[in-house]
Amino acid sequence: MSSIGKIISMNHHVRLKSRPVGEPTADNFEIADGPMPAAGDGDVLRRTIYLSLDPYMRGRMSDAASYATPVKLGEVMGAHTVSEVIESRNPAFAKGEFVTGYDGWQSYGVSNGKDLRKLDPKVVPISTAIGVLGMPGLTAFVGLMDIGQPKAGETVVVSAASGAVGAVVGQLAKIKGCRTVGIAGSADKCKYVVDELGFDACINYKTDDLVPALRAACPNGVDIYFENVGGAVFAAILRVINKGARIPLCGMISEYNATGNPAGPNLRPLLVQRALIQGFIVSDHNDRGAAFLQDVAPLVVSGRIKFREDIVEGLDNAPSAFIGLLHGKNFGKLMVRVSPDPTRSA
């Protein structure tokens, strides 16, 4: 009670109001203002600039057992964030510095700083800390490198290829000397994946006949399939995998809004092809973060790995942007600009 401190402003935020049944709606969220958090001794108070919207958040809205504790009703939605320090009572941080943390869907955050990583806006845009060089990039790195173990000459397919994770998977696979094929949900996304990101081919799952398109795009079969979507795409992939194929299972976004338990594909191809599926959750692999940044940050700095951000303006638009994410309405890494980014001139 004594820690409430002075209220100098209002902390705008989005709370989970009710649990979605099937597709989330705006009614599941409550947008409100609360007291400004205060920095106690040793604390760092920051203003949220960007918050990341990611598919895993759908799981946290449900109370079904999942890999992360659900958000409680009435609790602020969680999210990775990029922020500016506006008050520091911690000698390790100074006002005006930029940091990334997990402050959630709100305008301000406070903590003792142990959860923060400092960002240097002179090296790369600070927004990359929640995208290509953040959790999505690490997800791509761990799934492709540690589970997929790509070898030059192999064929790598990734779904949600223009998304935050898929774009990194494909570009890393290409750098490893693999034939790289994306799967995405529009002609524009496919064009971007091939023309900008340098994939060898891209399949539009909404208009292409999946199995023939996969056979055409992968004349030597599929050695690695980085799974982000589940559903019909996964079923098609199982028909074209090679002997010894590896399938890092990162997400199944096409099923996240399902109310029942949709059936999966027949798994006999895994047996016939001696294939592996390995589910993984990036938060188990934070020990790979340093190696990831060491390997991938220079590639982003040099422009060899490209990224695209889909930035929605204003915290109030976070719920609708998130609902759209589950339908693939975003194009590139989806994030919300909660407050102005002083490092961007535009």
Added chain:
Amino acid sequence: MSSIGKIISMNHHVRLKSRPVGEPTADNFEIADGPMPAAGDGDVLRRTIYLSLDPYMRGRMSDAASYATPVKLGEVMGAHTVSEVIESRNPAFAKGEFVTGYDGWQSYGVSNGKDLRKLDPKVVPISTAIGVLGMPGLTAFVGLMDIGQPKAGETVVVSAASGAVGAVVGQLAKIKGCRTVGIAGSADKCKYVVDELGFDACINYKTDDLVPALRAACPNGVDIYFENVGGAVFAAILRVINKGARIPLCGMISEYNATGNPAGPNLRPLLVQRALIQGFIVSDHNDRGAAFLQDVAPLVVSGRIKFREDIVEGLDNAPSAFIGLLHGKNFGKLMVRVSPDPTRSA
């Protein structure tokens, strides 16, 4: 043409007459007599004593792409065999020795001997070379040890638990200090699995409600599931796997007679639990044969690993025995006694 040699007897055999659609029937097989094979220079001629009947043979009867070349129409069905050398023109083998090879569903086989391994009937019964110490045993060893990687205190579940593979999986897991739970298709099989093989529990998939039965038998969840059957059992297992579970995928016998492509379970538990499924085919792992025999043969000799054989008399009964195998009618390692076993007094 010149190698036909003298015909001293008839070689009774079973050929694939037609490819089954769904369940195989007797009409898919042709039982016939052919010329006796002759031993050329360097060759070893042997009389089949036992031939092994195994679920994988169903795949070879189809011409769909699978992990092994299909049996051609009119060709003798393949099988691992135990035989007695009746004529040797190869100095490495002597008449009266016992060998194991892959002579198929026929009374006699001939080759240069490179495909044979000698058996010592004084150590273990020669029939074990196609069972507990043969391909099924190696399958259990590779799947459990190399893919499952059991650790003391973990819980291992194996389906088809009284079968040739499952019985070895469970007994090896028990030796490794795991809680070991079988799944089998009759009360008698379950009783055998617990009372004779020493499993901690066994679930009757035909009468028990699978998920509650699994929860009761596996109070700490399932760390390793050795998959032999597919279908409803696999779907139930996915609901009780632990974080980091490993699922060696060895077979899916419940689906081998399917004419369509039956749907599988929803795979989200693999993601949530960071679980692994790894399909494998034992013939890829023959390099593990020596380690397998070194580890497991002494356990069989000492009686610590038990085995049960279901021996059908006479080659003419091989087709019906095989058809029954696909329904779990056998109890223990199914084999056909093609000719008398001189090492058995009974």
